[in-house]
Amino acid sequence: MNYYTNELKALKKSNRYRTREIVDYSLKDFASNDYLGLSSNKELHTLTCNELASAPVHSPKASLLVNGYHQIHKDFETTLCEVNGFEDAVVLGSGFNANIALIESLVRKNDTLFMDEKFHASGVLASNLNELHVKFFKHNDADELKQLLQNSDAKRKIVAVEGIYSMDGDLMNREIFEICDKEDAILIVDEAHSSGVVGENLMGVYDLFDIDIKPNHIKMGTLGKAYGSFGAYILASAHIIEYLINRAKPVIYATSLSLYDTLLAHNSLKYILQNRESLTKEIKERQKIAKELLHVETPSLIIPIIIGDNKKVVSIKDELRKDGFIIGAIRQPTVESAILRIIARVDDDISVFEELCKKVKGLLDENI
Numbered sequence: 001m002n003y004y005t006n007e008l009k010a011l012k013k014s015n016r017y018r019t020r021e022i023v024d025y026s027l028k029d030f031a032s033n034d035y036l037g038l039s040s041n042k043e044l045h046t047l048t049c050n051e052l053a054s055a056p057v058h059s060p061k062a063s064l065l066v067n068g069y070h071q072i073h074k075d076f077e078t079t080l081c082e083v084n085g086f087e088d089a090v091v092l093g094s095g096f097n098a099n100i101a102l103i104e105s106l107v108r109k110n111d112t113l114f115m116d117e118k119f120h121a122s123g124v125l126a127s128n129l130n131e132l133h134v135k136f137f138k139h140n141d142a143d144e145l146k147q148l149l150q151n152s153d154a155k156r157k158i159v160a161v162e163g164i165y166s167m168d169g170d171l172m173n174r175e176i177f178e179i180c181d182k183e184d185a186i187l188i189v190d191e192a193h194s195s196g197v198v199g200e201n202l203m204g205v206y207d208l209f210d211i212d213i214k215p216n217h218i219k220m221g222t223l224g225k226a227y228g229s230f231g232a233y234i235l236a237s238a239h240i241i242e243y244l245i246n247r248a249k250p251v252i253y254a255t256s257l258s259l260y261d262t263l264l265a266h267n268s269l270k271y272i273l274q275n276r277e278s279l280t281k282e283i284k285e286r287q288k289i290a291k292e293l294l295h296v297e298t299p300s301l302i303i304p305i306i307i308g309d310n311k312k313v314v315s316i317k318d319e320l321r322k323d324g325f326i327i328g329a330i331r332q333p334t335v336e337s338a339i340l341r342i343i344a345r346v347d348d349d350i351s352v353f354e355e356l357c358k359k360v361k362g363l364l365d366e367n368i
Contacts, residue, residue, distance in 0.1 A: 015310035016331050027326040028352055030342050035197055035301050036279060037347020038228025038268050048264040060256040064090070065245070068256035076266040077233070083273065084203055085213045086235035088242075091257045092250055095192045095222035096122040098232040100129075101248035102188055102220060103160065106240075107132045112154035114145060116161045118168070120190060121334075123160050139165075142175035149183040157185040163194030163205035167335050169302025171198070174209050181214060186240075188218045196226020197283065197300055202276045215239070226272070229265040231257040279346060286344035286353055293357040303342040305360070313338040316363050325356050 011017040038044060052058055055072065062068035077089035092098055103126035107113045113127055117136045127134045133154070137144045149157055159180050161172045172189070180187040191204040199207025206219060218236040223229040234244065245251055272279065283301060290296045290303045298304075307313040310331045317329035317340070328341035340360070344353055 015314060016333075024326070026324070027321065028324055028348060028356070029326055030345060030348075030353070030356055031326045031328045032343060032345070033193065033225040034228060034345060034347065035193075035226040035343065036228070036272065037345055038226070038271065040347060041228065041268075041271070044228070044264060044267050044271060048260060048267055051267075052260055052263055055259065058259060060259055062256065063252060063254060064092075064256040065252060070256075070259060070262075072259050072262050072266075073256065076262050076269075079266060079269060080233055080235060083201065083269070084206065084219065084235055086217075086219065086237075088238040088240075089233055089235045090241050090244060090251060091231060091233045091262060093231060093254050093257060094224070095120075095190070095220065095232045097250040097254065098220045098222075098234055099123045099160075099188075099190065100126045101244060101250040102218065102234065103127055103132070103158075104129050104249065105244060105247040106156075106186065106188075107158050108156070110155040112152050112157055114148055114152075114157065114159045114185070116140065116172075118165050119160050119162060120166060120192070123190070140170070140173040140176075142173045142179055145176060146179045146183070149179065149185055157183065158188065159185050160188045161190070163189050163191040164197065164300045164302070166193050166302070167330060167339065167341065168304055169193075169298045169300040171208075171299045172205060177209065177211055177217075180216060184216065186216050186218065188220065190220050192220070192222040192225060192232075193300060193302065195221040196272055200276075202226075202272050202279060223261060223265040223268075227265045227268040229268060230261040231265065282346045282350070283344075285350055286346070289350070289354050289357055290342075290344060293354070293361055301344045301346075303344060305340040305342070305364070306337060307340055308337045310338045313340060316340060316360075319363055320356070320359060323359055325359070327356075327360075 060068040073091055077091060080089045099122035103123055113132055113134045115123060115134060115136050116139055118139045135148055137148055161176055163172055195204040196202050201207050215237045220234050223231040287298055290298060296303050313329045317327060320327055330341045331338045
């Protein structure tokens with residue numbers, strides 16, 4: 001019985017239909033969030049395998065609270081705290097689960113969640129789970145957020161923003177830190193796309209803006225992007241981490257993070273810190289090319305190009321695929337209007353990225 005035939009037909013008609021495709025390694029990858037190319041770093045993989053081989057077990061076996069919390073987890077959490085300046089940390093299964101954990105558990109009765117209108121879908125989903133009181137504010141609009149916070153009589157005020165927004169590639173407004181501190185609001189910063197990409201030590205926007213960490217600050221980061229692994233972490237005060245361990249369902253009821261992925265991410269973190277100067281140079285060179293050839297100025301490695309037409313954006317993606325390149329063709333409801341999303345990954349030779357930009361420019365000129 002085909003229960004959803006009409007819904008699938010509607011998606012196809014609107015050019016919003018999605019499919020899975022096996023990765024074609026012959027294509028030059030400018031679509032994934034593997035910002036620093038660490039997913040193909042064989043030295044990190046080999047190092048991690050050798051270290052894990054000497055461990056008593058190679059899988060976590062249980063949740064963090066039921067015999068699944070290993071020294072490998074603890075060591076990574078300790079290093080994350082040291083390099084980011086936070087009191088405590090907890091690792092878990094994914095960035096999606098981390099946002100579910102934070103929002104579903106922190107926002108209680110008589111609290112209000114203030115969320116940037118472009119916050120990730122995981123946060124939006126979490127806000128709907130328990131009929132939370134949520135107010136969305138205009139993207140990066142610090143003045144509107146300030147007014148909302150000042151007019152709120154909520155018991156606790158929780159603000160959720162992203163360090164770098166996943167589709168537009170733009171930075172969060174630095175003023176939001178100051179406003180949340182002044183209004184005594186808990187601030188969740190999703191650093192999925194900023195950790196490993198910005199800041200003097202490539203640790204993200206807390207690093208970039210040289211933020212003095214306070215008890216109301218929370219940082220969430222993923223391991224499946226710049227770190228070339230899988231999973232996520234939450235950094236916060238010891239008090240908030242203690243609370244999450246006792247209330248956050250994705251921490252309590254899920255098997256703890258894979259030991260391989262945790263150890264690989266730890267080794268990747270060390271690699272990023274050891275090579276931050278050369279990696280920063282590579283990032284800036286790609287940003288310069290994007291500005292010169294595509295007229296897109298980005299503080300990140302995300303290059304969004306507005307196309308505005310679902311059919312056209314897929315057509316451009318398909319043309320580039322014929323030339324050996326894979327990029328993102330992002331459509332509604334992920335974005336308001338269809339965009340090409342190019343990731344200027346550090347992994348590929350910079351001349352390959354330059355070639356891609358020239359091809360994209362040519363296709364855009366043909367379609368204007």
